[in-house]
Amino acid sequence: MNRRTLLTSCAGLVTAATIPGPLASAAVARPQREEPVRFQLPAPSGPYPLGTVAFHLVDTTRPDPWVPSRPCRQLMISIWYPARSGSAPHPTVPWMPPAAADRYLSFLGLPPGRVRLGCAHAHEGAPVGGPPGPLPVVLYSPGANASRSFGTGIVEDLASHGYLVVTVDHTYDAAVVEFPGGRVEMNPAGGISDYAKALPVRTADIRFVLDRVAVLRSGGHPGVCRTPLPTGLPGALDLRRVGMLGHSLGGATTAATMLADGRIAAGASLDGGAAGPVVDAGLDRPFLVVDTPGKGGMENNPALRAFWSHLRGWRLCLTVQGAAHQTFGDDALILPLVAPLLGMSPHDLEGEVGTIPRHRAQAFQRAYPRAFFDLHLRDRGRLLDGPSPDFPEVGYTR
Template identity: 80%
Template sequence: MNRRTLLSSGAALAAATTLGPLAPAAAARPGREGPVCFQLPAPDGPYPVGTVALHLADTARPDPWVPSRPCRELMISVWYPARGGAGRPAAPWMPPAAAERYLASLGLPPGRVRLGSSHGREGAPVGGPPGPLPVVLYSPGADASRSFGTGVAEDLAGHGFLVVTVDHTYDAAAVAFPGGRVETNPLGGVVDYAKALAVRTADIRFVLDRLAVLGAGGHPGVCRTPLPAGLRGAPDLRRVGMLGHSLGGAATASAMLADGRIGVGMSLDGGAAGPVVDAGLDRPFLVVDTPGKGGMDNNPALRAFWSHLRGWRLHLTLRGAAHHSFGDDVLILPLLAPLLGRSASDLEEDVGTIPGRRAQAFQRAYPRAFFDLHLRGRGHLLDGPSPGFPEVGYDR
């Protein structure tokens, strides 16, 4: 994998990060086999899951990556506990137009890979526990897509959270907008990480502003996509958390520093950069890393950030994991690797030696435990090491 460096402007130290799910330089090997199909395992929460994709436009901000565009446009997906909705179609794991562009960028011929559906029923009525729902924002890794957080989003939604996954346009691999327009990174990949971090922070603050509109009963989007019944008024902006993978983890810390509405944050193998490294945070933060070069032991900027955390804090290390053991990467990469000519050692560098089912179990248990504890005041998984997760190292 092509490794890149995220520089901390505050500490002038490197924090490791990587590109998205796969570097696009690899070409698929020809073959006559049938299509490879990817399908997420079903979530196990007590509620069915609903979802809706929304097009947002910040008319007060020209696009920082493409100045010819007069406003900053984003696509988000809202995931929530549903009431019924069995007759509604399941949303695709990645919008078809974006999936086609993404797979082509990897050198995969049409029809060679089928990216299946999610378990979220499009437009299903909102259900779940009574009252407004605690909110969790998700920011993906650099050059990745909000789709790679679908597994975590579905799990949280099925347990009563309202989750918003965000595509950071011109940073994400491919973003499909209504009408079939697809936007990719005009530079072919993120190269200015300091700028990307600032843009993502502004994106998240804007998404929170639009969620406030939704919470007040309005429509947050551009195209007036029909909103599911019960979604207006559903977000509880008194209880907001955020998590992200890689650059999304760094963006979580930066967004928390910039916006006090985000009460808690969780970073999945993300670095730390910018003013938050030295300023720290006074709210709960969970750092999850791997034993590799981006981990706490080898990342001075992340150690400095950790030392300046003044609120509840916890550092977990997922043994046997690598950078792409988080998100849906850990399940899809083993399927794509043979098609892209990646060796077993290449794949181990990407997703480590941890079995995919154990990485998935971690992602179902620990984000939910963190947000349950700090947004709902319940749960004990984070009190100390758990015999059910012997691969998780625990450090206060």
Template identity: 85%
Template structure:
């Protein structure tokens, strides 16, 4: 895992949050320049969006990264189709306290980069289809915030899924908790990725437990944040999928091995590690990678994992993509690369040569097609190559 640039190690902006040689270049920029602004385009589903963030505490588990903390704390966001007019405020793309910490670690002065808002309305009533809604979990890459999958997440929710995004505290570069507290990487980052995988797997299983509490009418969180009307009755926990980028993809596979509640999993340029490599899985799994390093061609563990998949499987390779092409970072990084002193070559190493709008089109079409197929039993995009996506190669 390379922290050389902003989005290295499969994680988005967070990787460059580790103080390093990029910071002086960013600090040297004049304050009088207009701020760089990032704003996601609206999702294309038929439903408006609602979202709520919740603080969860696992009192049965001391924090594995900071032993002085007697319990494991997580922040999650739940995204869902909403109903009614957009009268509630939209939530920021990243919680302001976390965004401020990110940008300060980059060496950027306040106000130099504005990360904009999402299309999710905080606490809006649940809408969408009249039936129960399938649930998808999202795990980001190492050092990354749950915010970096917002484009994918918004698209899924706008088409009638409930999506739960997870910040893996102390693995993520910065996590904002209620009251303004921000937790960052101990000593600047993690290096034990086997441990990180085990911690993340436990995190996801705990989140599933709390979703069951929510479904039964209880409150899953710590602070009793008011829940959106209709949320507890909307979750179909018999149809649960999981999606992750980089280490989040490996987390998806590892969690599926230990928890049968997850029906189908998808990995966006993630590897495979731990017992699942040799054990394989008997449920649907989608592997998405690039022709470059870390892909199936160059990753023996991923090839072994692939050979042991016994259920429905599909391997997609996205030509022109690089490791950071599978989240919002593919749109953010080109905007702020000049502030970080990144050369065109370095930028291409991170986001590839695929145009940002094509990367975004892939993100919106293929994860949804996978979960439509395996959680709703509909859709044909994954049957074979599509003329609408000539850059996508298929292998069974």
């Protein structure tokens, strides 16, 4: 894939747009006379400060399915959690690791320094805090050709309310992955299109991550680089309460992994489809489908309708009016900022992030994933009982 054609509709930050030439000429000609475009995530809404730590994982039982010359499957994960008060001595982490951000923005054709992606709100390596006792665990899988960074807003908000969230980059399926030492990996072809292959690879990735998280819970080190463990992290993991959340192909990964692995008690899909054996087998555990009225939604996706019909546990489909595929992540905030630099028309932008106002997209991201996991991992909350006057754009289907 060349850089003129941006990532496909399963992607993350920028999708399905065509740059007129390598870049719009104005964006190339005036970078030094214009202020950089700056992105900064809004602060999370919960009562707890945040900590995070990244781990480099190596699965020695699998050669890499995308790059056969690599004898082991290598992944990067981040763990996000509520931190103790007074975490200021620990620096906040960048929204995307610096070398990965530089490579990705360059791939999109953006001049160096033209876009500043800012920092997250989590402090690297801060001691674990939050509510007493072990914390429920949520796994996050991004869309194809995306990055674990693109769900940071949802993830930080969950962690600020007392969840421990594990975000996963599926190497060579992800847009860009930075490993310790600054090594950056992208898909050799510029992006993936073989989703039938990607789904079992991702399922194996998530199951391996769960195995390594179990090692961490038992007091071992999950990674290969011996990153220092934040104080209190092993004891903070409650592996009896594990949920999973994914966007796009990450939503399909959530369903497929739940079928393969009973350790995941509840799953949520943000505008994701369904594929593989789970379509006909269904699930007997709680599952939330977040749908859009657009081309990829339940109305036009026979496999997703079949999967829905075979769900035997608690189920709910939420349809968000005015939403589009990139409404359900940080893309909803970033893409309007960078669209002019990429030559995206208002029509193209609307096709990616919809017509829903950005503050309403963010309100949905903060309220509904947490309500789902509160209900099924903490047995509390009423938002999912039925339509809410606070969210008139959200329709409910049982």
